[in-house]
Amino acid sequence: MFALAMCTLATLFGFDSQGPDTPQGSQHVDDLQGIESRGYIRFGRKSWAGFDSLPQEGLPMQSYYQLAGDFASKRGLQVHWVDIDDYIELLQAVDTGRVDAVIHNVTVTESRSEQFAFTTPLTLSDEWLIGHQENKTLTPGSPGFAQLTLGIPDGTAYLESVADTSELAALTLERLPSDMLPDEIVDEIAARKYDLTVMDAGSARYLVGQDSDLEHLWTLPNKRSLAWTTRRDSTQLLAALNQYLVEQQIGGRRTMSERLDLAGIKQSGTLRMLTLTGPQTFFLWRGELLGFEYELLKLFAEEQGVRLEVVLAPDRASLFSNLESDHADILGAAVTITEERKKSGLEFSEPYMYVDEVFVSSANNPPPTSLEELKGRKIFLNPVTSHWQHLQDMHPDVDVVAVTEDTEALLDKVRKQEYDVTLMDSHLLAIEQAYNKDLSDGLILTRAAPIAWVVHPDNAELGRALNEFTKRMYRSKTYNLLWQKYFGNERRVSRHESQRIVGSKLSPYDGLVQQNIQDFDFDWRIVVSQMYQESRFEPELTSYAGARGLMQVMPRTAGQVGVAEEDLWNPEYNILAGIRYLNWTWERFEDSLPMSERLWFALAAYNAGPGHVRDARKLARDQGLNPNLWFDNVEQAILLLSKPEYAQKARYGFVRGGEPVKYVREIRERYRVYVDHLNKLETNPPSPR
DSSP states (O other): OOOOOOSOHHHHHOOOOOOTTSOTTOOOOOOHHHHHHHTEEEEEEETTTTTTOOOSEEOOHHHHHHHHHHHHHHTTOEEEEEEESOHHHHHHHHHHTSOSEEEEEEEOOHHHHTTEEEOSOSEEEOEEEEEEGGGTTOOTTSTTGGGOEEEEETTSHHHHHHHTOGGGTTSEEEEEOTTOOHHHHHHHHHTTSOSEEEEEHHHHHHHHHHOTTEEEEEEOSSOEEEEEEEETTOHHHHHHHHHHHHHTTOSSOOOTTOOOOHHHHHHHTEEEEEEOOBTTTBEEETTEEEOHHHHHHHHHHHHTTOEEEEEEOSSGGGHHHHHHTTSOSEEEEEEEOOHHHHHTTOEEOSOSEEEEEEEEEETTSOOOOSHHHHTTOEEEEOTTSHHHHHHHHHOTTSEEEEOOOOHHHHHHHHHTTSSOBEEEEHHHHHHHHHHOSOEEEEEEEEEEEEEEEEEOTTOHHHHHHHHHHHHHHTTSHHHHHHHHHHHOSGGGOOOOOOOOOBTTBSSTTHHHHHHHTTTTTOOHHHHHHHHHHHHTTOTTOBOTTOOBTTTTBOHHHHHHTTOOGGGGGSHHHHHHHHHHHHHHHHHTSOTTSOHHHHHHHHHHHHHHOHHHHHHHHHHHHHTTSOTTOIIIIIHHHHHHTTSHHHHTTSTTOOOOTHHHHHHHHHHHHHHHHHHHHHHHHHHSOOOOO
């Protein structure tokens, strides 16, 4: 009934996301002069790399793609991307002339250097041996170590690292599929499928820090260089890439505790933004990095000719100390300007947003609407917030209860009436009320409270540039479009979701769905139900984030599944792209799951991203729920990931969990209606007239 194919997308469909004038699978072994003669360069990348990842620190993978694109643009070349799912095939593609260069973190090894040419290293990395925390006392040479199994993806340099490290020779090696993602590998360690793996320190450090089941057991003795690859005979291309990469100052990333003013930031090539994951700051949605603050600072970084790095703080209370410790250049996390914060030495920019501070309570517990009604009410607030400071300054006689929860956790207790009243910013309240009708807003404490960026007092040049940008950007057309994107109400207006069906036709697109579903074995009615959920059968619909058409496919997603961006307005190609993407999310989950559960996970991943669903499955296990059941189990866990205390510990950060919960439930219910209706028609066909 449902998709069972496990082969790679490139193999299954035989596509490359190249330009229209490039034959699919074309092979050329030109050096730079030949590339410039034909007018385009072919860059290979691993399918979906960076698509389903939230950088906790540093540049996202998309920045590599931007670097490659900038290199091509400076030389007057078009870029044709070739997406390849299998890592071995990706490296072979450059050798066979299918691509001109591979844009990926490829580990430089002695054997690979005999076959490929490598650019100047993008970075140097240690390699860690990591495993389940129950094995934390087992290191090379210790009793019991030789009985452990080591899982390594086929085709990766980690196999060579293991072979070169005598201390690991006694381990039983298990070769894993070459397209396995790092978090999929550690999930299998948690499930006890094998005991250990080897991973570069950057990925491993993050995964170990986010997962209490994992432990860093040992560091392999040799550092590895990570670089891009070309053919060995592409000497002109290699020289040009090296010159460009050196110019871009990416030979070594900035250290965590390095304070630079604007001139130094420009020389380094990166601007570091300190923030939190949240619905308005920074989050991952369908493979795209989003957030009001993130997008504004990305525009500022682009104006300065640098790229934006993201540094995530563990919680709101640590934001200011992280900035003081030079872990970032700019703090962008919806920080309200207060006199107390100014006195503490914080340097604020010009405000980029003004919000009201509003008293909020449960819909079943009316909030205070006047100063008189504040008497006798208990106001629950976190003392680190501006709300606490403003309320104490303006109404010191009000009964305020200090709590440690952040806004989202406070609201949850207000909804349940465990807490009486709290305060929150009006723009966040608009988001909450758009999705939940169980909150009531009342008296406004402060009108037009200013929200600004924060920089270190020593970074005066950066502060001046940021002020100039903010003054010019505020209320501009670009600003207003971003504001509408994140806080506008129109896109959140609930529309009547009719499930009325006339005759045997579920939608105007039944035939196209049935035609495109043949290679996948999905039930066509589940796709029609999903299509209604996505677009209400409106083929020209565009979401706030840029998803298009009947199946609401993002342009970058379309490219990954072999559909051109301009074809997304064509219902046939849009449906094909949506089905292919659903099949990809289906393949992110193990074959051993019951077929129906695997489908619910795939649908939830289509809506929220596979990484968020994997986070929810792990959290479900930690909460004593069943990680292999969606309804009433994983769906309960994903709701928790909208709360800071859970989101900050998750690999993929914040997700508005109510969206995939509603999404999957409504698709299932509509599917049942479709099936019952069509079954009745088959049993009792309408009488001829």
